[in-house]
Amino acid sequence: MLDLRKVNEIFARQVPLKSVNAWIRLRGAVRAERTDEGGDTVLAQTQTGVGGLASIPALLHRNATEFGNAPAYREKEYGIWQSWTWAEAEKEIEALALGLVNMGVAEGDFIAIIGRNRPYLYWSIVAAQCVGAIPVPLYQDASAEEMAYVLGHCGARFVIVADQEQVDKVIEVQDQLHQFEHMIYLDPRGLRKYDHTQLHQYSHVQAQGRAAYDEHIKELTRRREKLTYDTTCVMLYTSGTTGKPKGVVLSNRNVIETAKSSAEFDKLGPNEEILAYLPMAWVGDFIFSIGQAYWCGFCVNCPESPDTMMTDLREIGPTYYFAPPRVFETQLTNIMIRMEDASPFKKRMFDYFMAHARRVGPDILDGHSVDFMDRLKYALGELVTYGPLKNTLGFSNVRVGYTAGEAIGPEIFDFYRSLGINLKQLYGQTEATVFITAQPDGEVRSDTVGVPSPGVELRIADNGEVFYRSPGVFVEYYKNAESTADTKDAEGWVATGDAGFIEEGTGHLRIIDRAKDVGKMADGRLFAPKYVENKLKFFPNILEAVVFGNAKTECTAFINIDLTAVGNWAERNNIAYSSYQELAGHPQVMDTIQSHVEEVNASVAEDEMLSGCQVHRFVVLHKELDADDGELTRTRKVRRRIIEEKYADIINALYDGSDKVSTKTEVTYEDGRKGFISATLEIRTAGTNAMRAQMAAE
Template sequence: MKTTFPRLLLEHAQRRPGAAALREKEYGIWQTLTWSQLAELVRALAGGLAAAGLQRGQHLVVVGENRPRLYASMLAAQALGAVPVPLYQDAVAAEFVFPLTNAEVGFAVVEDQEQVDKLLEIRPQCPALTRIWFDDPRGLRKYDEPGLASLDALIEAGRAFNAQHPGHVDAEIAKAQPHDVAAMFFTSGTTGNPKGVVHTHHSLLDRAAAGQRFDKLTEREEVLAYLPPAWIGQNTFSYAQWLACGYVVNCPESASTVSIDLKEIGPTYYFAPPRVFEGLLTSVMIRMEDAGRFKRWLFKSFMSVAKRIGPSLMDGKPVPAFDRALYALGNLCIYGPLRNTLGLSRVRVAYTAGEAIGPDLFTFYRSIGINLKQLYGSTETAVFVCLQPDHEVKADTVGVPIDGVEIRVDDSGEIFVRSPGLLQSYYKNPGATAEVLDRDGWYRTGDAGFLDAGGHLKIIDRAKDVGRLANGSMFAPKYIENKLKFFPHIKEAVAFGHQRDRVCAFINIDFEAVGNWAEKRNLPYAGYTDLAGKPEVYQLVRECVEQVNADLATDERLAGCQISRFLVLHKELDADDGELTRTRKVRRGHIADKYAVLIDALYAGKSEQYIETQVKFEDGRTGMVAATLHIVDTKTFEPVRRAA
């Protein structure tokens, strides 16, 4: 797409000034911002930033939930040729230090008092940070810090600047070229410091337009923006594609109202990582446990019908008339109300990405009539590399390369990508850039996989995580973990086995789901650690693990990956404790080091192991959690030989 983000904004404002661009729920009421109102707001913010001294090529940090005025601030920075850098709003203050110092950030726009406090806390370590503007003034009335002001004040200053310098902002917009830097996204940093991924207007908008063409997206789509704007997945769907397509982006009132807002908006185009779909399914299963016997029987009966027939109907395959009628009845009684309960009744296209989704979880949604598809990409590829075409959806692939994408797989199985959406570089890190981008423009993904006979890409695991058991069998930990997480009672799992004689696993229970299960059985517990250690809970988890083992036994390549032993961790894996990234990816190496004593106990044949672990609380304090963890052996199965 030979244009820039601010030019697209002005085109929408000129062509359809009264159409809705953004909606925000405030005090329970949806407020609409039209394209013309948005363009006026962006001009005012850009004028204010220009008056404050923001220059072309400088960085503006943006921290907060999805908020219209934060989106407008990013557009305002781009209008001046500056570079917005969204950061995760749930990160602790210390996590901001590296991005701010690395990018020499002098200006920041944040959502509220929480984010202001974080930046003020680290400002002594970030001397370049001189100006901070906030959107929500609650709690900030008595703050008297140099360089701290409201977005309202910035807008007023901008209007005054624009009155004195008419045409300045439009002139700056006209200077921008498609290959100028448009944004920088910091990676989640699974190993070491995060890296700033530099993208141009062209790389982001070209991929947004390719996705638009692939799924025939129009300006009539409705999108709910509820994931962190710092994650390029959310940023692509609610920013790059929003401006490419001109559809409406809806911002929830708060994280706690997302499920209600989802039902009210009824998005037509929906995007979520697997953990969100796992959470939705868990909530469904919890509700079904609370239902009466007849309703549970009805649900189970029709879900078995859906599992057998639903995917074929979604894929446009022929289905016998009786089965089609049976599914229609199920749609009336179960599937339709269920889609409505989930807030997905109007979805035309839904995507999941960010990490692999379990095949059973994926099939569940498609079986009830939700057009859930998988896509493959990363921060470095501007998200869109492979997408699944309608009627060609497979649970074990991530789709076909879309317009402009070339894929090759080297002898080791690692995937390389060439695309117009590739990063320009890692900021101030030429060594890391050279490691992933070669002279011919191929990007090294770090993922292992292959293209099947139909041209669909199949991802096995991260290349560095795919290993071998001591007997030479393939070990794909993420594949195993995803199968475990399909069960509503399991929230997270970490599998070990590389160069070992068997596979063992750590399990995190889902506190809400297992707590509900325990209460129905009059099983008292005092908290997560107490519940996780109950013998009854261990038996519940063992049944899930053994079901996974039985399933793995039917896969000739992964039959050797069956889990021999497991333990239930005494605490939930947490990003604040360094165990997960902000996008909830497992930091495998850190976990292996932190819990080495537990891994040793699993492989030494012990039946229990005492451990003390430091944890960080939401208010920043630290404490210790200690427990004696039980270690359980599980049943494994003989590999099932498929008929030739």
């Protein structure tokens, strides 16, 4: 009775939306969409960045004028993709900018923006730039205290937030913020009873802006025209593995030059589709969803909610996609779990064709010569396995895919490449406006991070630390001249804090570890924890690992199991467990982890330089390391110092030879309350290998 007609959304696009089972609101007719964009690729590449295109608002105006009817933003809401053209986006942004002028935003003010990826918040960023203010996007999952620091540090007078949750956090710390004046919120839900003297609804601000058009448009135009290549484009706070976050100031020059050269590097045009789902406070999202999107004029798609991201990805079918290694890992784990449950026929077909793809897939992708029969078989595999799989994952249209932030497991990397997905690695940081190195098409490997991006110079210091210089190099750390001077020297060279080397022959950069984490063991051998941790984390059963051993005689490790993978294994083997803690301490789980550790030890022993880093003793932790407990950064990087302090008792036990340790750990629940969990953990000793050189000598 309730079977709905499946109505395809009428986007006249070159690549139709995949499986859009969305329904259409018949009354709110579909907006006019782009018809043909044949000639615009040239346009994006011939513009030089100077001559009126010195700011994001200027690029917005160009896009709205030259391809005003092309979609600029889409967001799925109420089950369908709502879209805005460039011309419409410009109007929305202008209304908001006028509203901001109306509310008294002055040039040079800081405006904080907090929330998940939504078109309205991207408009807030650009509207802030239009009025000469500096947008400061914040991580939406930051705690109130973390926000208090950032808001206080930049002295934000205005805050634009998504919903009640964020409003509550800002109100909680309001008393500490002397410069804070007004807050604008997007979703009015639950906010009706709040005191509205400092609180304003986004749509009302826009409405007031539209109403005061005549009064303020001159002022707005004047401010917009004042923006130059050296005006601050955005300020982004680094998540900070140590100490307080630092505000990285990026100019229009940084952002536009980087967007321009990286778009040329990967031949990005106005017909790209991207899904904006990574935190808005992260430099990558800023460059992809604003820098490159405005430079090239392509469409930014926002998911319906964080939970629907995978469905939305499949519906949009992005052509240009970025994800941290973790996302690829999770997806691969899910595929493997589902294949375990598939029918024997499907499973055999999958195994057969995947084996073939592993053999020839990457070569075909890189354009190397491949035997005709192998190509034929690969084409058949594409038809029955790779194609459907890519469609399920939402990767059918991916032309350029990037991963960065952490090392990616070679098997994971090769899996995606063998399917024919052009997944590449890049290396970058906030201070470089993302791009330092990237892998060109056809030169992709899992163990390097590529060659210097256009315009970037590289230098390796004597201690192995990587330095770079480029047009993307940040202006300064806000109100922190000391750190600026520490990081960037007078000639513009910036220290990355990572140790690495340039591979001879190929010119590719390889990163070993954080320079400050690379240490010496008691006997003088090199200690590179991340190198070992990454190898451990490549096992699907291991979610997180922390290796200790600086100035010690041997290395030890903390290990977190991956609940999805291990839980599924437990289910298949009829192993009952009632909690994460119980599963983590299960003897069979311990055995599996031990075998993984021993495999890693064998592989580490092969490298003469790093053979001292073999893990002698390890413990499987009773709780997941969590950003809420301060153990990880918001970008899920391990905070060693904090972990060392918090778990000092367990670390001691790892070194004093005992075979178990009782511990009590403080945990923070989702709502901010704290509690304790106590556990007795078993300590295992893993087999290690003597160094190859020694073995040969004996």
